[in-house]
Amino acid sequence: MNEIKPSKSIGIRKSLVDGPEKVSGKAKYSSDFMPIGCLVGRIFRSPVAHAEIIKVDIEEAKLLPGVKAVITGDETDEPFGILPIARFEFPLARDKVRYRGEPVACVAAIDVETAQKAIDLIKFKYKELPAYFTSKDAMAEGTVDLHDHRPRNIEREVDFELGEVDKGLSDADFVIEESFNCAEVCQVQSEPHAAIAEYDAEREFITVRASTQVPYYDHLMLAKVLKMDEAQIRVVKPFVGGGFGCRTESLNVTLICALVARAANGTVGLTVSREETFITHRGRPETDIEMRIGVKKDGTITAVDYTAIQRGGAYSGYGVVTILYSGGLLFGLYDLTAVRYKGFRVLTNTPPPGAMRGHGITNVRYAFEALLDKIATKLKIDAIEIRRKNLLKGPNYETLNEMFINSYGLPECLDWVEKESQWNQRKGKMGKFRGLGVACGHYISGASKPVNWTGEPHATVHLKLDWDGSITILTGAPEIGQGSSTMTTQCAAEVLGLDMSRFQIITSDSKLTPKDNGSYSSRVTYMVGNAAIDAATNLKKILIEAAARKLDANPDDVECLGEYYSAGSQDEGLTFNEVVTAALEGTGTITVKGNFDTLPESWGTKKYRGGAISGSMAYAYAAQVVEVSVDPDTAEIKVEKVWAAQDVGKALNPLSVEGQIEGSVWMGMGQAISEGTLYHNGLGITNSMLDYRVPTIIESPPIEVGIIESIDPNGPFGAKEAGETSLIAFIPALTNAVADAIGVRPTDLPVTPDKLMELIEKNTKNENSVT
Amino acid sequence: MAEVKNKTNLSCTVNGRVSDNIVSDSLLLADFLRETLGLTGTKIGCDGGECGCCTVLIDNAPQHACLTLAAKCNGKAIETIESLSEESRLSAIQRGFNEKLGAQCGFCTPGMVMAAEGLLRTNPDPNEQEIRAGLAANICRCTGYVKIIEAVQSAADELKMSGQAL
Numbered sequence: 001m002n003e004i005k006p007s008k009s010i011g012i013r014k015s016l017v018d019g020p021e022k023v024s025g026k027a028k029y030s031s032d033f034m035p036i037g038c039l040v041g042r043i044f045r046s047p048v049a050h051a052e053i054i055k056v057d058i059e060e061a062k063l064l065p066g067v068k069a070v071i072t073g074d075e076t077d078e079p080f081g082i083l084p085i086a087r088f089e090f091p092l093a094r095d096k097v098r099y100r101g102e103p104v105a106c107v108a109a110i111d112v113e114t115a116q117k118a119i120d121l122i123k124f125k126y127k128e129l130p131a132y133f134t135s136k137d138a139m140a141e142g143t144v145d146l147h148d149h150r151p152r153n154i155e156r157e158v159d160f161e162l163g164e165v166d167k168g169l170s171d172a173d174f175v176i177e178e179s180f181n182c183a184e185v186c187q188v189q190s191e192p193h194a195a196i197a198e199y200d201a202e203r204e205f206i207t208v209r210a211s212t213q214v215p216y217y218d219h220l221m222l223a224k225v226l227k228m229d230e231a232q233i234r235v236v237k238p239f240v241g242g243g244f245g246c247r248t249e250s251l252n253v254t255l256i257c258a259l260v261a262r263a264a265n266g267t268v269g270l271t272v273s274r275e276e277t278f279i280t281h282r283g284r285p286e287t288d289i290e291m292r293i294g295v296k297k298d299g300t301i302t303a304v305d306y307t308a309i310q311r312g313g314a315y316s317g318y319g320v321v322t323i324l325y326s327g328g329l330l331f332g333l334y335d336l337t338a339v340r341y342k343g344f345r346v347l348t349n350t351p352p353p354g355a356m357r358g359h360g361i362t363n364v365r366y367a368f369e370a371l372l373d374k375i376a377t378k379l380k381i382d383a384i385e386i387r388r389k390n391l392l393k394g395p396n397y398e399t400l401n402e403m404f405i406n407s408y409g410l411p412e413c414l415d416w417v418e419k420e421s422q423w424n425q426r427k428g429k430m431g432k433f434r435g436l437g438v439a440c441g442h443y444i445s446g447a448s449k450p451v452n453w454t455g456e457p458h459a460t461v462h463l464k465l466d467w468d469g470s471i472t473i474l475t476g477a478p479e480i481g482q483g484s485s486t487m488t489t490q491c492a493a494e495v496l497g498l499d500m501s502r503f504q505i506i507t508s509d510s511k512l513t514p515k516d517n518g519s520y521s522s523r524v525t526y527m528v529g530n531a532a533i534d535a536a537t538n539l540k541k542i543l544i545e546a547a548a549r550k551l552d553a554n555p556d557d558v559e560c561l562g563e564y565y566s567a568g569s570q571d572e573g574l575t576f577n578e579v580v581t582a583a584l585e586g587t588g589t590i591t592v593k594g595n596f597d598t599l600p601e602s603w604g605t606k607k608y609r610g611g612a613i614s615g616s617m618a619y620a621y622a623a624q625v626v627e628v629s630v631d632p633d634t635a636e637i638k639v640e641k642v643w644a645a646q647d648v649g650k651a652l653n654p655l656s657v658e659g660q661i662e663g664s665v666w667m668g669m670g671q672a673i674s675e676g677t678l679y680h681n682g683l684g685i686t687n688s689m690l691d692y693r694v695p696t697i698i699e700s701p702p703i704e705v706g707i708i709e710s711i712d713p714n715g716p717f718g719a720k721e722a723g724e725t726s727l728i729a730f731i732p733a734l735t736n737a738v739a740d741a742i743g744v745r746p747t748d749l750p751v752t753p754d755k756l757m758e759l760i761e762k763n764t765k766n767e768n769s770v771t
Numbered sequence: 772m773a774e775v776k777n778k779t780n781l782s783c784t785v786n787g788r789v790s791d792n793i794v795s796d797s798l799l800l801a802d803f804l805r806e807t808l809g810l811t812g813t814k815i816g817c818d819g820g821e822c823g824c825c826t827v828l829i830d831n832a833p834q835h836a837c838l839t840l841a842a843k844c845n846g847k848a849i850e851t852i853e854s855l856s857e858e859s860r861l862s863a864i865q866r867g868f869n870e871k872l873g874a875q876c877g878f879c880t881p882g883m884v885m886a887a888e889g890l891l892r893t894n895p896d897p898n899e900q901e902i903r904a905g906l907a908a909n910i911c912r913c914t915g916y917v918k919i920i921e922a923v924q925s926a927a928d929e930l931k932m933s934g935q936a937l
Binding site: 015016018019020021022023024025026027028029031032034187188189190191192239240241242243244273274275480481482483655656658659662663664665666667688689690694696697698700702703 | 805806809810811812813814815816817818821822824851852853855856859861865866868869870872873874875876877878879880881884903904906907909910911912913914915916917918919920
């Protein structure tokens with residue numbers, strides 16, 4: 001008999017299981033569903049940034065032929081929001097509007113022209129209130145509160161001190177401080193927000209398809225605002241054109257679509273424009289940071305003392321979590337013995353930001369790494385060496401805020417970028433206007449504390465085995481382009497020793513797939529990967545027992561070789577299909593499941609309120625070297641090359657891991673050199689992809705990726721986060737490279753040519769006045 | 772005053788098939804393809820001419836379908852992403868994007884692939900700079916472009932090796 005070996009799926013470059021649909025145009029995204037008779041939804045948005053609503057007059061709009069429904073804030077008095085402690089946003093504004101572009105009414109009509117005509121007939125009467133577009137203005141004395149229950153417009157204040165900071169600062173040989181400003185940035189995912197809702201009046205049942213990273217949060221929020229039984233709602237996530245955090249909470253677009261479909265007793269497609277997608281951005285908040293770091297002469301950090309103020313927009317969204325991450329995730333990268341943090345999340349009359357890639361820590365890490373670089377220059381210590389000096393004494397390390405670090409590949413990441421960039425040979429010898437910079441970052445692999453106290457596991461995966469010998473993976477985990485379906489298939493295939501072609505995968509359909517919290521906080525590989533391994537292990541056990549029965553052997557003696565099961569060299573063994581038939585005999589098609597739960601010791605600290613935020617089962621690490629040149633005439637920065645090393649635990653799919661790291665680096669580059677929103681009296685003036693200035697293929701640098709595998713003890717086959725950490729490291733690596741190139745340290749992001757030119761001129765003036 | 776006309780007879784070929792329709796003068800080609808013909812492979816990612824997701828070939832040249840009036844396409848040959856897979860096998864460019872991970876979320880991919888198709892038809896052996904220039908009107912937010920460039924290079928190599936030209 002031919003020897004059949006189990007196939008291998010892990011650690012091998014795999015194209016995406018849903019790749020052929022994407023490259024052939026067959027993949028259907030939310031706006032691609034256009035059933036016959038589908039109505040078009042259109043939103044009427046607030047023309048002012050802050051006002052009391054006097055009346056939304058929709059009578060004329062309703063009478064227009066072809067209009068099937070017009071709804072306002074009267075449609076639902078149930079607020080929504082990702083955090084139970086901060087739900088005070090309505091799908092359509094009631095009593096007040098709090099940012100320009102906030103949805104006020106929605107029309108469903110037979111076509112887009114009619115819908116727009118109806119929008120034009122809506123009369124919005126309001127009384128304007130003072131509006132605040134900066135954190136400083138919103139927090140000032142005597143302001144009008146955006147929300148009655150949030151005095152002085154402070155959404156959340158965080159204040160903690162761990163270790164003895166004042167002592168650390170007085171023990172330091174140097175204390176160096178700096179202020180930083182990071183502009184608000186948006187995800188600008190390729191697919192604008194879209195939803196299609198089909199209301200079945202006969203059954204009082206609604207089916208909603210939406211561009212979302214969190215279909216099951218949508219499910220909860222739909223039930224809440226529609227005041228319908230959850231069982232009467234089906235949420236399906238079609239193909240989704242990217243997320244990066246913009247769809248990590250339920251968006252008003254999805255909820256409004258469902259509300260208007262019910263009002264129209266029909267099917268409504270609501271695809272919003274790119275401008276509206278910018279308004280509904282949920283990006284990274286504008287952040288002001290003041291930071292002091294104390295160091296010994298040898299570069300050892302003695303204390304960190306900092307404040308972060310985030311312009312949180314008109315509603316909380318994830319805001320409370322963001323401001324907590326900005327504190328909690330300072331830990332876990334370096335060995336810190338004393339940290340004081342003050343964080344303010346401020347409510348302003350701008351569209352609410354949310355949980356963008358590198359959530360909460362990106363801007364703080366930028367400040368920290370930029371300051372550390374400045375210190376290294378001052379102390380004449382090599383920038384890589386000062387980082388080595390402060391490495392964790394780990395793995396098996398517990399941070400001051402009780403984060404447990406079980407795998408720590410940062411030293412290897414630093415080694416890799418040092419060697420590959422020829423750091424030691426080239427740093428400081430690049431010539432005029434060219435420089436090298438280094439920086440590090442880290443990020444969680446899923447938030448560990450349970451988000452729903454319902455007793456549900458963090459992840460559940462079902463495997464359905466049928467008479468045809470195929471296995472269908474059922475997972476709620478939303479594939480949004482990050483490759484989660486491929487990863488899940490790889491994990492199941494590896495355990496069963498089968499080729500991935502034996503599997504199909506169905507994702508995120510609330511009537512078919514087990515509940516999953518969604519694609520955010522880099523949780524899916526770690527949690528869903530582990531659940532898939534558990535499910536496949538359970539299925540394997542059933543197959544081995546069936547094979548044992550058939551072979552009249554002890555299950556312990558049965559060897560599973562994927563396509564072939566045997567109980568010793570004497571028997572002929574069984575093919576996989578024969579084992580399947582044996583397993584299903586008398587019981588029929590079977591579905592097994594697997595779960596994953598985090599360990600309570602990873603749930604964060606109780607030392608301060610909100611200390612659970614930043615607790616994770618594992619942390620991924622990155623070191624990056626960026627090479628830049630600066631045009632002396634225009635002050636334009638060109639990124640010449642990037643060396644990006646990331647400890648991903650284990651690269652389940654090295655092709656995908658490279659793709660994630662390259663994408664992270666590139667998105668970091670956008671934030672570092674060109675991206676940022678601007679508002680004029682609350683009106684977004686950068687709400688197109690050209691005005692917002694995302695980098696194009698022309699500016700995109702060559703990126704060398706170094707995959708470091710520290711094999712996390714609890715990760716699926718040792719894997720950890722792969723899709724966010726490298727974004728975080730890029731930004732300071734770039735500004736540090738600029739400092740190396742021209743001797744000027746940018747502090748504010750993005751480092752646009754005009755800002756940099758100003759800095760250069762200021763620097764030249766100072767030098768001249770000294771001499 | 773000339774009479775205001777708001778409907779036009781549109782006779783063109785779409786993916787090799789003759790298409791005769793009466794279309795509104797204001798109808799965009801992108802909406803004509805997606806809504807009238809059901810060719811939803813062509814995506815709309817912006818409010819006009821920013822992202823390149825709607826790129827199709829008009830008489831072999833890559834164009835933004837969202838900046839083109841359908842009525843202006845009379846007598847023209849339009850090709851969309853749906854035309855590339857023959858008998859449901861991927862084309863060389865599609866295979867390149869699939870195997871090299873030139874597509875992550877896939878939303879910009881149809882436009883990217885059509886821009887690459889247009890490029891390789893006029894320049895079967897582009898260097899990296901030429902690939903960048905050929906795809907400069909298309910924005911991808913996932914990949915950082917490294918693997919998109921590799922995908923196009925790999926497709927060009929495959930076509931060269933097999934002696935095929937687009």
